[in-house]
Amino acid sequence: MSTTLQPYLKAVRQTLTAAICLENFSSQVVERHNKPEVEVRTSKELLLTPVTISRNEKEKVLIEGSINSLRISIAIKQADEIEKILCHKFMRFMMMRAENFIVLRRKPVEGYDISFLITNFHTEQMYKHKVVDFIIHFMEEIDKEMSEMKLAVNSRARISAEEFLKRF
Amino acid sequence: MILLEINNRIIEDSLTLKFNNAAAGNKPEAIDVTIADFDGVLYHLSNPGGDKTKVQVSISLKFYKDLQEHGADQLIKREYGSFLTTPESGYNVSIAFDLDHLPANRDEVIKKAGLLKRNCFASVFEKYFEFQQREENSQKRAVIHYREDETMYVEAKKDRVTVIFSTVFKDDDDIVIGKVFMQEFKEGRRQFQQAPQVLFSHKEPPMELQNTNAKVGDNIGYITFVLFPRHTSPAARDNTINLIHTLRDYLHYHIKCSKAYIHSRMRAKTSDFLKVLNRARPEPKNVEKKTFSGKTFKMN
Numbered sequence: 529m530s531t532t533l534q535p536y537l538k539a540v541r542q543t544l545t546a547a548i549c550l551e552n553f554s555s556q557v558v559e560r561h562n563k564p565e566v567e568v569r570t571s572k573e574l575l576l577t578p579v580t581i582s583r584n585e586k587e588k589v590l591i592e593g594s595i596n597s598l599r600i601s602i603a604i605k606q607a608d609e610i611e612k613i614l615c616h617k618f619m620r621f622m623m624m625r626a627e628n629f630i631v632l633r634r635k636p637v638e639g640y641d642i643s644f645l646i647t648n649f650h651t652e653q654m655y656k657h658k659v660v661d662f663i664i665h666f667m668e669e670i671d672k673e674m675s676e677m678k679l680a681v682n683s684r685a686r687i688s689a690e691e692f693l694k695r696f
Numbered sequence: 697m698i699l700l701e702i703n704n705r706i707i708e709d710s711l712t713l714k715f716n717n718a719a720a721g722n723k724p725e726a727i728d729v730t731i732a733d734f735d736g737v738l739y740h741l742s743n744p745g746g747d748k749t750k751v752q753v754s755i756s757l758k759f760y761k762d763l764q765e766h767g768a769d770q771l772i773k774r775e776y777g778s779f780l781t782t783p784e785s786g787y788n789v790s791i792a793f794d795l796d797h798l799p800a801n802r803d804e805v806i807k808k809a810g811l812l813k814r815n816c817f818a819s820v821f822e823k824y825f826e827f828q829q830r831e832e833n834s835q836k837r838a839v840i841h842y843r844e845d846e847t848m849y850v851e852a853k854k855d856r857v858t859v860i861f862s863t864v865f866k867d868d869d870d871i872v873i874g875k876v877f878m879q880e881f882k883e884g885r886r887q888f889q890q891a892p893q894v895l896f897s898h899k900e901p902p903m904e905l906q907n908t909n910a911k912v913g914d915n916i917g918y919i920t921f922v923l924f925p926r927h928t929s930p931a932a933r934d935n936t937i938n939l940i941h942t943l944r945d946y947l948h949y950h951i952k953c954s955k956a957y958i959h960s961r962m963r964a965k966t967s968d969f970l971k972v973l974n975r976a977r978p979e980p981k982n983v984e985k986k987t988f989s990g991k992t993f994k995m996n
Contacts, residue, residue: 609872610872613868613869613872613873614958617869617958617962618962618965621959621962621963621966622966622969625966628970630973631973654976654977654978655976655977655978658975658976659973659976661972661976662972662973662975662976665969665972666969666972669965673961673965676961677961680954680957680958680961681958682876684950684953684954684957685877685879685880685950686880688698688877688880689877689880689881689883689884690884690887690888691698692699692881692884692939692946693881693884693885693887693892693894694888694891695699695935696888696891696935696936696939
């Protein structure tokens with residue numbers, strides 16, 4: 529399974545690099561307003577075709593671009609009950625701190641676990657290639673973290689059961 | 697610490713202090729401490745009637761009536777005999793110590809005082825272990841409502857004693873983590889042949905409780921322990937009681953520890969991510985410029 533990881537991440541990286549070409553664009557609908565067009569979606573000509581990159585049914589990335597903003601949604605692999613709750617807890621934890629994270633969206637898009645929103649203002653303040661690096665790093669680390677936490681819960685269960693039962 | 701202690705440290709420490717004080721011949725001081733323990737149990741350490749030379753330890757259990765049905769009073773009398781006094785108002789059992797006439801075996805007495813709660817529970821188990829040892833079937837099932845929504849059922853048969861705990865998981869995530877723990881308990885027998893058989897049933901009561909009005913619900917779990925003669929024999933009895941009566945607290949303690957650990961990991965990982973993200977910001981360039989006449993100014 530891990531043989532598909534590198535091509536998957538490479539595809540995501542290249543799509544992101546292409547989509548992250550953003551420029552400032554004031555709202556066409558409301559005077560003096562500047563909104564991320566990918567969120568507002570009022571003018572169809574400003575939106576690019578959304579691209580979904582799937583590793584398998586459960587793991588995929590949706591990249592929606594527009595002229596001044598980019599939305600990336602990630603669906604994380606959750607094989608069983610405990611992974612589901614761990615993922616849910618972790619994503620909720622981070623989304624509550626979305627302000628600190630700048631590029632994180634407070635609510636994930638329907639059908640995905642976490643979403644990022646990058647606007648032209650972010651790309652003006654940060655290096656574009658480093659932002660892409662961050663997203664890819666995030667995707668790699670999440671899977672690692674999930675499996676480590678699951679392992680921790682399982683080993684704690686095993687040790688506490690062992691300690692208890694061996695005293696009988 | 698993986699296993700929970702069955703004795704109450706606070707009681708032991710306070711009594712040790714008082715006894716040592718009295719033994720050294722110092723003037724006794726007043727004491728008035730209310731302590732809480734697992735399962736809504738309250739202890740009260742005080743000086744009865746304001747007399748500083750006497751120390752009274754009282755325990756209050758909400759479910760003492762259930763325990764009395766199964767001979768708790770006799771067992772307490774057996775264990776604490778000479779120290780028993782009339783129960784303080786609002787409490788179920790009181791034992792008193794005279795600091796002027798300290799008992800010879802001080803440490804042993806202190807240890808026994810720390811085990812007050814355990815001894816209250818012990819009576820139910822001992823009664824049903826006796827049934828099993830005599831190879832009788834117990835006619836009635838013991839029902840102890842030891843917590844708000846949680847009950848313990850004990851039943852004895854010729855060759856085994858079944859103890860069933862009903863437990864409530866307040867949080868949905870607790871259910872999942874609880875299931876992982878119970879899975880490991882169930883498989884414990886593979887490694888330790890001497891361990892009792894453990895069964896877990898989620899939402900519905902197990903077969904033994906089919907026709908009782910035992911609670912049903914999404915967040916309710918039933919843990920069944922099947923104790924065999926080797927666990928209920930007089931030699932192993934005390935050990936078994938020590939381990940079994942705090943099982944529910946043990947499980948929930950470890951579930952909470954897991955959640956706390958997960959939380960601290962998430963915190964660490966999140967700050968990690970933030971560090972990586974901050975690498976994306978270019979460093980602010982500080983350029984100092986000088987004019988011809990010597991004035992310097994900084995540019996950001």
